[in-house]
Amino acid sequence: MTRIAAVQLSPVVGDLAGNTARAEAVLREVLAAGAEIVVLPELTTSGYVFTDEAEARGLAIDAEDPLLARWSSLLGDAVLVVGFAELGRGGRLYNSAAVLDRSGTRAVYRKVHLWDLEKRVFTPGSDLPAVVETPYGRLGVMVCFDLEFPEWTRIAALRGADLLAVPANWPVQPRPDGGDVPEVQIAAATARLNHMAVLVADRQGPERGVTWAGGTHVVGADGGIVDRVGPGDGVAWADLDLPASRDKRQGELVDLLGDRRPDLYGPLLA
Amino acid sequence: MTRIAAVQLSPVVGDLAGNTARAEAVLREVLAAGAEIVVLPELTTSGYVFTDEAEARGLAIDAEDPLLARWSSLLGDAVLVVGFAELGRGGRLYNSAAVLDRSGTRAVYRKVHLWDLEKRVFTPGSDLPAVVETPYGRLGVMVCFDLEFPEWTRIAALRGADLLAVPANWPVQPRPDGGDVPEVQIAAATARLNHMAVLVADRQGPERGVTWAGGTHVVGADGGIVDRVGPGDGVAWADLDLPASRDKRQGELVDLLGDRRPDLYGPLLA
Known part of the structure; x- marks a missing residue:
């Protein structure tokens, strides 16, 4: 079993130093508590509701930034997925997620399906979801709205992800069924349809007129919610057997991927 | 608004005459109650748990069977979707759904993604989901396990379905989250991801050692459950504005299909 921590934070837009310090503090905490896979939200370093492209640019870091190397150095045997505003080599901005282990940066995934006003700030990625082999299993990575494209999940x-790790910033949306964050239902269905565990690390609280949903949770490969944070900052924990996601059978002659x-x-x- | 009826039945395997009579009785009832779109379950005419291929063959009807013409003649302005075991021209068996209106049979869809032991009885279809233009909007049709392939939905x-009508026979499955029929979550997520209403007409009760889930329900294009039957035979009703499903926007710059x-x-x- 792998001990997994999905961290719900409330970054402050513009406060790169403070966001980084708060993220690092909780990273150290969950590592001390035995986390082997840690996922932090989308745009953890920068915050989300930029005034304009220039503000985002001032908060973006490149993928070789010493910050990522420092976080790698804290990990021991653990793996970290963290969202950040990325300044690309050509000067373009990406809404990215880095996959880090003690060896350094294993992958940088750039969000392909940009949501709403993000399109005015970021360039969409053009690579497939990252799938990174780890000692615990294969870690798939995409960012927030990507999860709402069933093609992408x-x-x-199909590329072999055992756990889909999704840094997110979910704004509060209308809830046709009452209480629950509606995107949680999408994550649960995604898990069940693909027999693949899904983890969403969301943010919470208000930011420049947007209220974030606080939907951080972990879903098992059977579609059942294992843990969730609820209101406030916090951590959802799960002990999952990641390679067990690879058994796509369901009934004697059913294979969820093979029957495609x-x-x-x-x-x-x- | 279109008045929609999803009918939950308990066919008896082997009792073609009785199943047909019971289905026709409830069809007359819901039409009298103002239904404009009526959906009956998968394999309404034959039942589901066949002893072998020969039994299924004895219960199959061809798409020109007078039964379908008789049901067409009852419809007035309404549209009916009904699942049946189809005997194809070449002697093959299909798990099919017919779309009927007063003009006759508008479409016959043959289930593409066969579930489990169905593979020993039926030949999989090879056509895309049916999408039929009606006075109420565009009706998409697939059968049961097809719904669990996000490619298919x-x-x-993409082909323009406003309402996805799904005749189903859902066996009771483990429920990781407790009470609900887990496939309902899949239908709701499918609706939300595609901004497309989804209707499932399920069966209920026991049949030769299988217990059917009774998951009949209607989901609006926003992913909210409008009505469901619960235990026992019954009808889920919904009044839906079907063409409203065509507005795929969500936020200023978001389009659920256009952002693919x-x-x-x-x-x-x-």
Whole structure:
């Protein structure tokens, strides 16, 4: 079993130093508590509600920033996924997630499906969801709104992800069914359809007129919610057998991936 | 607004005449109550748990069977979707759904993603989900396990379905989250991800050692459950504005279909 921590934070837009310090403090805490996989929210370092592209640019760091190397050095045997505003080599900005271990940066995934006003700040990524081999299993990574494209989550499953780690910033949305954060339902269905554990590290609280939902949770490969944070900062914990996600059978002759009909799925490319 | 009825029944395997009579009785009832779109479960005519292929063959009807013409003649302005065991021209058996209106049979969809032991009885279909233009909006049709392939539901949305009508036979499955039929969560997420209403007409009760879940329900395009039947036979009703499903916007710059990245989805065909 792998001990997994999904961290819910409330970054302050513009406060790079403070956000970094708060994230590092909770990282140290969960590592001390035995976390082997840690996921922090989307745009943990910068905050989210930028006034304009220039503000975002001032808060972006490049993928070789010493911050990531420092966090790598804290990890021991653990793996960290963390969202950050990335300044690319050509000067473009990306809404990215880094996968770090003691060896350094294992992958940087750039959010492909940008949400709403992000389109005015960031360039969309063009690579598939990251799938990183770790001692605990294969870690799939995408960012927030990417989770709402079933094509994208399916591709992560097809590429072998055992746990899909999703740094997110979910704004509060209308809730047709009452109490729950509606995107949690999407994460749970994604887990069940793909027999793949899903983890969302969300943020909470207000920021420049937006209220963040605080939807941090972990779903098992069977679609059942294992833990969630609720209101306030906090950590959702789960002990999961990640390679168990690889058994896609369900009933004697059912295989959730093997029963696909890719010969008929051409319209998805249109 | 369109008045929609999702009918939950308990067919008896082998009792073609009785199943047909019971289905016709409830069809007349819901039509009298003002239903404009009626959906009956998967394999309404035959029942589900066949002893072998020969039993299924004895219960299959072809798509020109007078039964379908008789049901068409009852419909007035309404549209009916009903699951049946189909005997194809070449002698093959299909797990099919017919879409009927007063003009006759508008479409026959053959289940593509066969579940478990169905593979020993039926031939999988090879056509895309049916999408039928009606006076109420565009009706997408697939059968039961098809709903658990996000590629398939997405294709229905891309082809313009406003309401996805799903005749189903859901066996009772483990429920990681306690009370609810887990596939309901999948239907709700499917609706929300595609901004497309989803209706499931399920069966209930025991049949040769299988217990059926009784998960009949209607989900609005926002992912909220509008009505459900619960235990026993019954009808879930909903008044829906079907063409409203076509507005895929969510936020100023968001479009749930327009934000797709089909240029990157090639791995879905592998």
